[in-house]
Amino acid sequence: MMIVRLAFQSLLNRWVTALLTVLAIAVSVMLLLGVEKVRTGARESFADTISGTDLIVGARSGSLNLLLYSVFRIGNATNNVTWKSYQDIAKMPEVAWIVPLSLGDSHHGFRVLGTNQDYFTHYKFRHGQTMTFASGGPFKDLFDAVIGSDVAEQLGYKVGDKIIVAHGVGSISFYKHEDKPFRVSGILAKTGTPIDRTVHVSLEAIEAIHIDWRNGVPNPDQSVSADEVRKMDLTPRAITAAMVGLKSKLSTFRVQRRINDYPEEPLSAIMPGVALQELWGLIGTAETALSVVSAMVVATALLGMVTMILTTLNERRREMAILRSVGATPATVLGLLAAEGGLLTLAGVVFGTVGLYAGLYLARPFIDHTYGLSLPIDPPRAEEWLKLGAIVIAGFLAGLLPAVRAYRLSLADGMMVRI
Amino acid sequence: MAKATISALASLAILVALPVLAEEHRQLGPHVHGQGTLDIAVEGNKIEMELVAPGMDIVGFEHVATNDAQKAAVENAKAKLADVLNVFKLPAAANCKTETANVESRKETHQPGEKDDDDKPGEPEHSEFHATYTITCESPENVTGMETAYFTDFSGGQLLNVNVTTSKGQTQAQMTREKPTLDLTGVM
């Protein structure tokens, strides 16, 4: 106890450098824990991109590919799913609901998704939240569109605006469905998912804008006007993918297998949660890199502390000699310096942790709103406590480094220090 | 998040979209010695599990058992696998009991319900053990994890790919010889 008190007084005597050291450690600890929080938050937000959907069905492909194009609107399907197969799946007794997804067109780089009204009730994210409308409502008319919040924000759209869908998914498209403009009927609230960057229209509308197209270009001989198309049969021949909800989770693997083995058409059914996990496993490398970097920052801060203690060591040689002369054992001298390292680190860890939570508390609404990333404000988990403990121990051990030097000096100096 | 994720994913898409990483199920999946699959579905107080493991992992051979020792090994393995709550231990607090346990050993191309009629003794074939279980638990909320004796019971097993679906969500994890446990806190 006395050692700690002496170490503390000695530190107070050098409070400016001590404070800076503590600050450096605190910042590094904040970073380490912060990265951990962002990591967990990102992971959870990611895993919560889609929930409540038991299976996603598409043409036979790898699960990641299917997940990427159906949920993240990245890449393209290699094949479509015929309407017949879609109906067969819908008719399976285990299936509670099924929502079609039709992709392929875009609007200023944002993907256009053809679907039906059920999409808005069955697509769930973040622990089962459903989409809400910031303004307007779901599509009622054939040429109504519901846009995500990023689309509205970046293109400055409001309900009632007319938009023209481009054929294909490039941001510059040579062919536009100019003859059949859409009206924005609703704008969705921010979700933090790819929905924010999607233009939603009805499945029939997708069919309608392509009805007079052949081989990816408008067919001038068969031009059909927007009014004429309303009277036509707009049942799609094919869709890109479908989201499936089951009556019971117990049938998940069974239905998945049956779809995978569907004899009429090569299909793939994936469990979105499992596929997300796989995907996270791939991008998780970046996450590891982030952790490594923050660990390095902690190491740097500790190194700074060692440097600080070492530079003050010379002027403290007489302090050591005094202590030795009044009966302090070399072990006490050693302990004094190690305790100093330990104290500095402990203070840094405490301030860093408190600072992080305070910062988190203040910045959370902003981060949630801007990035759709919900950062958890939960107490450090066992793993994090371990990390913090490891840092304190590392600080203590780092303090031993100058301590051993001080010990050697104090032995060599004997009783005579003339500095 | 959405933007960051999407741009991160976009580059990935190129990587993963081209080579089709088939994660298909059993019949089409690669038969990898040392790796088995365990599917777990939970609804209410009911847990259904399905284990598919290469014969190599379970008994150390994949041809049809020819001699008495091999037949005994297969029977012994089936008996062990049938005792599901000893192979896959659930927390005692959940109070679970086995309703049904069905274990069979069969060739890979075999479909559920089909008859094994083309097994020729001694012929080198990939064969699998296939087990389905139904378990009920009084307090399913206490099923926060699982510990498996699979790797100690069966010396050939190295890895189990686990797929889980519950009303809270889906997840995927791996149990290995080094880490024979499964954390289910996120989905229970």
Added chain:
Amino acid sequence: MNELAVASPLTHRKGIDPLDAVSFANVSYSWPGRSPFTLTIPGFHLSGGEKLLLLGPSGSGKSTFLSLLAGIVVPDQGRIAVDETDMAELSGAARDRFRVDHFGIIFQMFNLLPYGSLIDNVLLPLRFSRGRREKVLREGPLEDVAKRLLLSLGLDETVIATSRAASLSVGQQQRVAAARALIGAPKIIVADEPTSALDRNTEGAFLKLLFAQSEGADASVIMVSHDEGLARHFDRVVRLQDIAVSTRGAAP
């Protein structure tokens, strides 16, 4: 006996204990390292209550002598007895405790922990020596005794109450150092040129105050210096070169 006692120019004071507080017999010590330095002391003794001045130019082995005396280093050969204890037989930690129990040490300068109060500095040895702490407690609360001691060494009350060690003059610092050496009445006060940074007047006053206290506590005082002018204050003067042989270079 092969003792080379130097006749004291002063008469012996009456109260000197005939028993040796310290005795060296056939002691030899070499500093390890690239430039070895060996000090050999065939014999030396310090009586209880005696005030001894050890004269020697710098580099003559004074610091080695003091390190041996205070048990910071242990002789390679021979025996050093302090209060009839051979410190070489004690473990390192026990030797450190023995040192604080028996010695009060005053350095040439920079005696104080700059961050402590004066009282803190004076009480420092009591934290390591239970014996000295108990002796002080018999006289009253620790802080009170420390304060009385500082007052008797001529420090001002306001200085005691308000100053930090770092803000004192050198003379004041040495008095605080003396108080620290004296508190709890150790048997031997070792001083390493404590007055070298003081002028003649302050020096005399300092020694008078120091001796007044050491006599009151029946402590021996051994002071190392190169200044022969101090001799008049002491019972006995010993020249280091008369009792010790120092050799530089590799040991024979």
